[in-house]
Amino acid sequence: MTGLQRLAETIESRKGADPDTSWTAKLLSRGPEKCAEKFGEEAIEAIIEAVKGDRDRLVSEAADTLYHLLVMLAARDVTLADVENELDRREGRSGIEEKASRK
Numbered sequence: 664m665t666g667l668q669r670l671a672e673t674i675e676s677r678k679g680a681d682p683d684t685s686w687t688a689k690l691l692s693r694g695p696e697k698c699a700e701k702f703g704e705e706a707i708e709a710i711i712e713a714v715k716g717d718r719d720r721l722v723s724e725a726a727d728t729l730y731h732l733l734v735m736l737a738a739r740d741v742t743l744a745d746v747e748n749e750l751d752r753r754e755g756r757s758g759i760e761e762k763a764s765r766k
């Protein structure tokens with residue numbers, strides 16, 4: 664199991680946990696819209712560091728972004744496995760080829 668899969672399991676286990684002892688439970692208790700808003704904030708912070716070119720800050724903000732992406736997905740009962748399955752489905756198909764097939 665990868666670290667990302669373990670994190671997704673931890674997040675799933677926080678559903679219904681005590682918001683006073685778990686940041687994840689606190690965020691989930693505020694609803695999917697708040698989780699989506701937090702994800703957006705963290706993604707923007709990662710974008711800013713990518714533009715600035717600060718490698719260490721980008722790694723840190725990317726970690727925040729992945730965590731908050733998983734929380735947002737959990738809030739809508741979408742699992743990491745669902746996303747991995749979609750990525751697997753796309754594997755080996757170039758984005759250029761996929762875009763051309765849409766026309």
Ligand SMILES: N=c1c2ncn([C@@H]3O[C@H](COP(=O)(O)OP(=O)(O)OP(=O)(O)O)[C@@H](O)[C@H]3O)c2ncn1[C@@H]1O[C@H](COP(=O)(O)O)[C@@H](O)[C@H]1O
Nearest residue numbers: 670673674677684685686687688689701704726727730731
């Ligand atoms: N990876 C993370 C993780 N990344 C970021 N965060 C928290 O996300 C929050 C980010 O919030 P901000 O930076 O926006 O700070 P803020 O205090 O909310 O600021 P404002 O929005 O109020 O301005 C901080 O409290 C971070 O600690 C995380 N909290 C938890 N995890 C993982 O989730 C696991 C379960 O955590 P709990 O649910 O808290 O037990 C942990 O063991 C970690 O593995």
